[in-house]
Amino acid sequence: xxxxxxxxxxxxxxxxxxxxxxxxxxxxxxxxxxxxxxxxxxxxxxxxxxxxxxxxxxxxxxxxxxxxxxxxxxxxxxxxxxxxxxxxxxxxxxxxxxxxxxxxxxxxxxxxxxxxxxxxxxxxxxxxxxxxxxxxxxxxxxxxxxxxxxxxxxxxxxxxxxxxxxxxxxxxxxxxxxxxxxxxxxxxxxxxxxxxxxxxxxxxxxxxxxxxxxxxxxxxxxxxxxxxxxxxxxxxxxxxxxxxxxxxxxxxxxxxxxxxxxxxxxxxxxxxxxxxxxxxxxxxxxxxxxxxxxxxxxxxxxxxxxxxxxxxxxxxxxxxxxxxxxxxxxxxxxxxxxxxxxxxxxxxxxxxxxxxxxxxxxxxxxx
Numbered sequence: 001x002x003x004x005x006x007x008x009x010x011x012x013x014x015x016x017x018x019x020x021x022x023x024x025x026x027x028x029x030x031x032x033x034x035x036x037x038x039x040x041x042x043x044x045x046x047x048x049x050x051x052x053x054x055x056x057x058x059x060x061x062x063x064x065x066x067x068x069x070x071x072x073x074x075x076x077x078x079x080x081x082x083x084x085x086x087x088x089x090x091x092x093x094x095x096x097x098x099x100x101x102x103x104x105x106x107x108x109x110x111x112x113x114x115x116x117x118x119x120x121x122x123x124x125x126x127x128x129x130x131x132x133x134x135x136x137x138x139x140x141x142x143x144x145x146x147x148x149x150x151x152x153x154x155x156x157x158x159x160x161x162x163x164x165x166x167x168x169x170x171x172x173x174x175x176x177x178x179x180x181x182x183x184x185x186x187x188x189x190x191x192x193x194x195x196x197x198x199x200x201x202x203x204x205x206x207x208x209x210x211x212x213x214x215x216x217x218x219x220x221x222x223x224x225x226x227x228x229x230x231x232x233x234x235x236x237x238x239x240x241x242x243x244x245x246x247x248x249x250x251x252x253x254x255x256x257x258x259x260x261x262x263x264x265x266x267x268x269x270x271x272x273x274x275x276x277x278x279x280x281x282x283x284x285x286x287x288x289x290x291x292x293x294x295x296x297x298x299x300x301x302x303x304x305x306x307x308x309x310x311x312x313x314x315x316x317x318x319x320x321x322x323x324x325x326x327x328x329x330x331x332x333x334x335x336x337x338x339x340x341x342x343x344x345x346x347x348x349x350x351x352x353x354x355x356x357x358x359x360x361x362x363x364x365x366x367x
Contacts, residue, residue: 015197018163108364316344
């Protein structure tokens with residue numbers, strides 16, 4: 001049985017590794033709720049299959065599926081992808097799954113963040129979220145790794161580390177009163193250091209324009225190696241994203257990492273503005289339990305929402321006029337990895353993209 005620990009990862013000598021460090025696997029959840037995914041989630045399921053298939057070229061993949069969808073998912077996913085029954089309210093494994101931490105002796109543990117559907121009753125995206133809040137504990141149980149249960153709200157998409165003591169976050173998300181209203185910026189920084197084993201927290205301002213997660217960092221900026229950050233960029237001053245990216249660039253240029261070194265910032269162009277079509281909106285069931293998705297709503301599209309796997313990088317295709325440029329930039333940033341592009345539109349329609357639906361499990365033995 002998975003042990004629940006009363007200490008913090010830092011107390012025990014654990015840290016969150018960088019995403020490019022070796023993985024022993026990757027976790028996803030299966031989309032099915034019709035009030036978030038159009039046409040009974042069938043187009044989304046096809047997209048998730050493409051993501052799982054691509055990642056499985058580099059590392060083992062496990063997909064958690066409800067009892068009702070187990071047979072369907074098993075039939076659609078490649079045989080090399082493991083399918084396990086795992087209940088959830090939706091399928092955002094980055095945010096509801098565990099953040100794994102390791103130590104210098106090769107031991108692996110899991111952090112189980114408190115989850116409130118990106119805001120609870122004050123702006124949260126759906127209700128209930130009780131099954132989502134159990135996912136991390138269930139994954140830890142399946143992998144037989146000890147678990148830390150965090151006494152505060154955080155999502156995996158809200159944090160990004162270089163694995164060497166530096167963390168990227170946004171003020172829009174972590175300081176939002178719908179997460180931890182009793183904590184100020186200094187207190188939150190202290191918690192991040194204690195729970196992730198980092199030393200330096202770099203605060204950016206807002207996340208990607210209209211990102212419904214309240215501005216998760218993984219849609220805006222991420223480390224690609226120590227000292228190098230990829231940033232979503234919009235050249236057009238008339239686009240609201242331009243001011244957000246410009247502010248983020250200025251903050252990153254002033255920042256120093258945990259080694260005291262300045263950062264190199266690589267700009268990745270944002271896809272052209274993406275909007276929900278009439279047909280796409282009409283295919284979503286109307287429900288008081290989920291956020292509505294009316295036609296014409298702008299989507300928070302970003303190429304930075306990619307997944308770094310063993311020997312591969314899986315990126316979303318979002319705009320035929322810019323997909324190639326984004327892929328070429330990523331190829332230069334990751335010369336030792338193959339860039340695999342998969343259609344990202346259907347995932348974007350649900351509120352996120354490839355990084356949001358995945359969670360890496362670093363190499364390590366339970367301990």
